[in-house]
Amino acid sequence: MTTVSASTSPSLHICRADYGNSLHAAALVSLLDAYARDPAGGGEPLSEFAKTHLASALAARPQAFSVLAFDGAQPVGLINCIEGFSTFACRPLVNVHDVVVLASHRGQRVGEQMLALVEQIARERGACKLTLEVLAGNASAIRLYERVGFANYQLDPAMGQARFQHKWLD
Numbered sequence: 720m721t722t723v724s725a726s727t728s729p730s731l732h733i734c735r736a737d738y739g740n741s742l743h744a745a746a747l748v749s750l751l752d753a754y755a756r757d758p759a760g761g762g763e764p765l766s767e768f769a770k771t772h773l774a775s776a777l778a779a780r781p782q783a784f785s786v787l788a789f790d791g792a793q794p795v796g797l798i799n800c801i802e803g804f805s806t807f808a809c810r811p812l813v814n815v816h817d818v819v820v821l822a823s824h825r826g827q828r829v830g831e832q833m834l835a836l837v838e839q840i841a842r843e844r845g846a847c848k849l850t851l852e853v854l855a856g857n858a859s860a861i862r863l864y865e866r867v868g869f870a871n872y873q874l875d876p877a878m879g880q881a882r883f884q885h886k887w888l889d
Contacts, residue, residue: 733796733832735840736785744774746787746794754797754819759857784840786833788820795824798833800840805847813841815851818860830863852883 736743748770754760765773777783777799788796799817804810815837820829841849851869853860872881 730791731795731827731829731832732789733829733836734787734789735836736787736797738774738778738785743787746789747777747785747797747799748773750787750794750797750819750821751799751817753821754817759854786836786840788824788829788833790824796820796829796833798830798837800837802844802846803850808847810847811841811844812848812850813837813844813846815849818851825859830860831867834863834867 736747738744738747748765751773752765752770755763755765777785780801782802784800784802786796786798786800787794797817797819798815801814801816803812803814805812815834818830818833820833838849849869850872851864853864873879
């Protein structure tokens, strides 16, 4: 298990999630549900299907990994990542898909520490870059991402910055 121990809190532990570990699986679901219920996550709880199957569905995908933060025994942070592929670099990339830090632990560099472990794992996988999307109104998350080296994506300034879009299939 890959871990990072540098912390401002002696009881904070950052680790790669083990989807087969029932404590990690429960932390994954509870933290993602808290994020889903937040306005930044859409304001709706996870479905019972998602709650029941999330850990096993992620475990079945070798391109997925998650990082958890615990303060003592309490889960306080989560990052879910999905490996993709950069055709231009002909190498993997890692998309930071979900970033969750409970309100009680925001401003304590929990997200920064989790992102450091994400970067370490991405490098171990041979990834050329990390990607993520963030809502324009989430100023604290934007500050975090910029502090650790993320920037808006553009290839040619004349073409402007990339925009994230989606299309639901069901």
